[in-house]
Amino acid sequence: MRTFTREPAIGVINRIKARLPEMSGTMRKIAAFLLENPLAPLEGSIGDLARSSGTSAATVTRFCRLIGYPGYASFRVSIATEVGRTSAQDTWTTDIGRAFGADDPASEVLSTLMNAHIRSLQETASIMDLPLMKEISRRIASSTHVDIYGVGGSAVLAGELQARLYRIGINSHYWAEVHAGLTSAAIQDAGCVAIGISNTGRTKETVQMLSQAHRAGAFTVAISNNPTSALVEVADCQIITSVFERFLQPDDLSAKHVQLMVLDLLYLLIAQEDFGRTTTNLAASAMAVSDHRQPGRTRDTARERAGAVSPARERI
Numbered sequence: 001m002r003t004f005t006r007e008p009a010i011g012v013i014n015r016i017k018a019r020l021p022e023m024s025g026t027m028r029k030i031a032a033f034l035l036e037n038p039l040a041p042l043e044g045s046i047g048d049l050a051r052s053s054g055t056s057a058a059t060v061t062r063f064c065r066l067i068g069y070p071g072y073a074s075f076r077v078s079i080a081t082e083v084g085r086t087s088a089q090d091t092w093t094t095d096i097g098r099a100f101g102a103d104d105p106a107s108e109v110l111s112t113l114m115n116a117h118i119r120s121l122q123e124t125a126s127i128m129d130l131p132l133m134k135e136i137s138r139r140i141a142s143s144t145h146v147d148i149y150g151v152g153g154s155a156v157l158a159g160e161l162q163a164r165l166y167r168i169g170i171n172s173h174y175w176a177e178v179h180a181g182l183t184s185a186a187i188q189d190a191g192c193v194a195i196g197i198s199n200t201g202r203t204k205e206t207v208q209m210l211s212q213a214h215r216a217g218a219f220t221v222a223i224s225n226n227p228t229s230a231l232v233e234v235a236d237c238q239i240i241t242s243v244f245e246r247f248l249q250p251d252d253l254s255a256k257h258v259q260l261m262v263l264d265l266l267y268l269l270i271a272q273e274d275f276g277r278t279t280t281n282l283a284a285s286a287m288a289v290s291d292h293r294q295p296g297r298t299r300d301t302a303r304e305r306a307g308a309v310s311p312a313r314e315r316i
Contacts, residue, residue: 011123012079013038015067018127018240020227022066029053030063041079046072068127117257123242124258132237133269136193139219140165140266141273144191146172147218149181149209154197157259161195164267169274169281178205185209188218195221199241199255201229210234223262225255239266 016031023031033053034040041049049072050057061071069075104112140146146165150158155176162174175181188194194213198206201224211234214220222235225242232238241258271278 011126012067012075014123014242015127018227018242019067021232021238023063026055026059027063027066029055030060039079041072041076120242120255120258121261124261127240127242128262128265129239133239133265136221136237136239137266137269137273140170140193141270143193143219144171145188145193146170147181147184147188147192147194147209147213148172148174148197149176149185149195149206149213150174150197151176151178151203151205153256154199154203154206154259157197157256157263158195160260161263161267164263165270167281167285168267168271168278170270175209178208181205181209182212185212185218186216188213188216190217190219192216192218193221194218195223196231196235197223197259198229198231199225199259201226201231203231207231207234223259225258 013035016034020028020031030049030053033049037052040052044052046057046060050060053060064070064072064075067075069078146162148158148162150156155174158174158176162172165172173184175184185194192213194210196206196210201207201222207230210220210222210231214234214236220235221237221239222229222231223239223241224231225240226232227238227240232240239262241255241262
């Protein structure tokens, strides 16, 4: 089987990476070969792929099913479709697969950014394990306490999730400082859920806090873009996101964008678990802060306050 040099099918690659932790040693041989030769199936049979990866046709079929395809045929079609879609655009490199340069016009920077973010969202959605998301949501909705760990930029996401959960009646706290986080993690138990958020999955403090919560007996969840990271290894389950572009490393905002989508979905699924409690708490919290909101103003009222002629005088 030949080695192909055309642009890879990025969606398929990300599906493979997302499922790596679940693969047996034999399936990892197929994964390793495809990560090096992602377009090889386009001109090879299932037997060719099996021989090239040192496995069997049956293992290739199981591999295809693990990453979300009914079989090898649909797997090949997905690769062909994605390659065709990429070629129909301005090519991956020009359209979405490159960082911006110092002299690029603002319109080109915006186009590159939009395409990268959209593609990241689409691919994260395509690899999302919705039954797992529902199970995590059920666990959180019925938990006695939720700890959320995030350091640096991830602390913003942890705080956002905590605020949303607390508003709908979920006892939750977030921790960005490792000493306080470890203290909280140490007193978790089987009725608790602990969530660690890290784009790289290698943030030492976040890994430590989630590990401590796991040892204490909490149900642990890792949210990361790295399916083989230390954070993922210490968690009971993982939510893997997909990011395609790196603009100004190490702080890639597209990573936070897709993780925010994941948190938004998680929040809504949790809200569904006890919809009566959710709506009651949302109404109560809205009422509590209603006095601190400015009343809405009509266009005419705004113009009058700005010193414009009143509607009554305009008619005279």
